[in-house]
Amino acid sequence: MKRFWKEVSVVAEDGGHGIRLDGRAVRTPGRLPLVIPSQMLAEAIAEEWRAVEGEIAPATMRLTGLANAAIERIAPDPGPHVAGIAAYGESDLTCYRAESPEPLIAREAAAWDPLLAWASARYDVHFEIASGVIHRPQPAATLARLAEAVAARDAFALAALAAIVPITGTLVGALALAEGAIDADTLWAAATVDEAWQAEQWGEDAEAARALAARRADYDAAARFLGLA
Numbered sequence: 001m002k003r004f005w006k007e008v009s010v011v012a013e014d015g016g017h018g019i020r021l022d023g024r025a026v027r028t029p030g031r032l033p034l035v036i037p038s039q040m041l042a043e044a045i046a047e048e049w050r051a052v053e054g055e056i057a058p059a060t061m062r063l064t065g066l067a068n069a070a071i072e073r074i075a076p077d078p079g080p081h082v083a084g085i086a087a088y089g090e091s092d093l094t095c096y097r098a099e100s101p102e103p104l105i106a107r108e109a110a111a112w113d114p115l116l117a118w119a120s121a122r123y124d125v126h127f128e129i130a131s132g133v134i135h136r137p138q139p140a141a142t143l144a145r146l147a148e149a150v151a152a153r154d155a156f157a158l159a160a161l162a163a164i165v166p167i168t169g170t171l172v173g174a175l176a177l178a179e180g181a182i183d184a185d186t187l188w189a190a191a192t193v194d195e196a197w198q199a200e201q202w203g204e205d206a207e208a209a210r211a212l213a214a215r216r217a218d219y220d221a222a223a224r225f226l227g228l229a
Helices: 039-050 062-074 078-091 102-123 140-151 155-168 171-178 184-191 193-202 206-228
Strands: 008-013 016-021
Touching: 008 039, 016 039, 039 062, 039 206, 062 078, 062 155, 062 206, 078 140, 078 155, 078 171, 102 140, 102 171, 102 184, 102 193, 140 171, 155 171, 155 184, 155 206, 171 184, 171 206, 184 193, 184 206, 193 206
Parallel strands: none
Antiparallel strands: 008 016
């Protein structure tokens, strides 16, 4: 679909803020009203629509896509999405450490230990740390508390977490971001410790760099969405 509108506006509606294109309400692909709880997020989504030139490219309108997911897929039945996000607690990136070399082990510890310390204090839980890739189960109480923390989020926060957690590999880090215990750049650096190490040791592979940049773009959008929701 090509751009057909001249003006984009944000208007107050029951339950939040709607986006208007020349006065006409924007709807989700499933024809549900695109109503955003937060005015700041609604304004950011409106900017995506203002930036459209020529044909609409959904892949570049990441905030709109996350809002569509929150409204159409998550809000009607949050349970499966909560379970899917919480499942990452069983194999959180921060709990699986390199066996060697020592500098990498130290770098992982510097990036990940503060996150685990925060989560341990915040949720009164214990984490099992493994060296290597052999799975080590986390305590049932830990998984239950992390699941409760996820379930406490609304549909818009869940939409952001559903993107952030798979991209970073850490539920602990995503919850820290959601609660303001870490900023987005610091979490990204923590989530990509191993990639940065490999690039330093062996040089940067062009294809890997492009893939990482695409991940970063999706991550930045989801982190912004979370902060504005």
